[in-house]
Amino acid sequence: MKISVMEIGTNSIKFIIAEANGEKSLKVIDKCSTVNRLSRNMYNNNCICRESIDSAVDIIGEYMEMADKRKAPLVSIFSTSVLRDAANRDEFIERVRLSYGINIEVISGEEEALLSYKACSSLADARHKSFAVIDIGGGSTEISIGSKKSIERNISIDIGAVRLTETFIKNDPVDYEEIAGLSRHLIGVFQDAHLKDFKDMQLIGTGGTIKSVSTIHNKLDYKNEEKIHGSVISFDDIGFIFNFLAQLTVEKRKNLEGLNPKRADVIIAGTAILYGFMKKYGINEITVSSKGVIEAYVQQYISSKF
Known part of the structure; x- marks a missing residue:
């Protein structure tokens, strides 16, 4: 079974394709990262700017096309600090949902720390x-x-x-x-x-x-x-x-x-x-x-x- 996952970060968007052959068997087939700075100038007013939203939505679309071509269904998009902090995060999440029909999961800081620990x-x-x-x-x-x-x-x-x-x-x-x-x-x-x-x-x-x-x-x-x-x-x-x-x-x-x-x-x-x-x-x-x-x-x- 091949799957793909995307992470929307403060500085970059990451994309991974992996193959699973059981609970503990995981093979990473491909991993990409695009530095797009979704949070550019965000810490002045706590809002993601229009240009950064447009860029991120385009990158998400490119990675979704890659997932389709590689026959690795996108099972999740999750985000970390940038969407925990952004006052207009709902606008961004809705834009992605309307564009691609997928919801973004915003994980807590504690969950992010736990995942880092496991990794x-x-x-x-x-x-x-x-x-x-x-x-x-x-x-x-x-x-x-x-x-x-x-x-x-x-x-x-x-x-x-x-x-x-x-x-x-x-x-x-x-x-x-x-x-x-x-x-x-x-x-x-x-x-x-x-x-x-x-x-x-x-x-x-x-x-x-x-x-x-x-x-x-x-x-x-x-x-x-x-x-x-x-x-x-x-x-x-x-x-x-x-x-x-x-x-x-x-x-x-x-x-x-x-x-x-x-x-x-x-x-x-x-x-x-x-x-x-x-x-x-x-x-x-x-x-x-x-x-x-x-x-x-x-x-x-x-x-x-x-």
């Missing part, structure tokens, strides 16, 4: 009793703590690469005061989250920012993200990448090996979240997962059918 759990190292997962998206960051047997806590925080870029970064290249203001904000956010000590806990990361940091670090084509699955990056290397990126203009970042040019304007804020989190909790390294929310969502859907 990354296969990378848990037996040397650690527990692990944490951080998923840095465009509008929010999800953090989960647990073990392979159970999850202790999963939270969603309204800090993301796009949200913080639009809020804090106005200059190109970014200046010291902007970095300082962003860093102070992150310290306060993590303080308010009341997270436990991460000492002796493995950290696993996913999401566009973390995968981009890994492809930059490993000098890999950003389109080959499967090659960074299970790779490890040290805190010091992340700090080096963060400082290096902050010195470059957006145009220079667009030409940087390993970085999708369409992420060049938001990569500094996203990396600041990762660096700030690891610094706050004294975490020395992070294991990178190329799998994320959409893979776990597909697995969950298939499991519900068997």
Whole structure:
């Protein structure tokens, strides 16, 4: 049985075709992602602009055509932070329903965190009793703590690469005061989250920012993200990448090996979240997962059918 699923994110629309041969047997046949920035300028008035809606509707149509050609019925479209926040989300959802006859499911931040946790759990190292997962998206960051047997806590925080870029970064290249203001904000956010000590806990990361940091670090084509699955990056290397990126203009970042040019304007804020989190909790390294929310969502859907 072949199926397809679409995820409407803050910064990109993801599409996956998978084949199921049983509850635990899942083969990803194809995976695509289009950076369209549905939330462009949304954090000024909490509304998705007309141009972004039109672009997203067109991309959804293109992926639905692909699903038909590949004989992989689209079983679900779900969305995360961008539609949780948008004041005009009902307008967007209705536009998609009228255009294509399918409803969009808006999942909660806690459910998104749980899916990230499930997607990354296969990378848990037996040397650690527990692990944490951080998923840095465009509008929010999800953090989960647990073990392979159970999850202790999963939270969603309204800090993301796009949200913080639009809020804090106005200059190109970014200046010291902007970095300082962003860093102070992150310290306060993590303080308010009341997270436990991460000492002796493995950290696993996913999401566009973390995968981009890994492809930059490993000098890999950003389109080959499967090659960074299970790779490890040290805190010091992340700090080096963060400082290096902050010195470059957006145009220079667009030409940087390993970085999708369409992420060049938001990569500094996203990396600041990762660096700030690891610094706050004294975490020395992070294991990178190329799998994320959409893979776990597909697995969950298939499991519900068997």
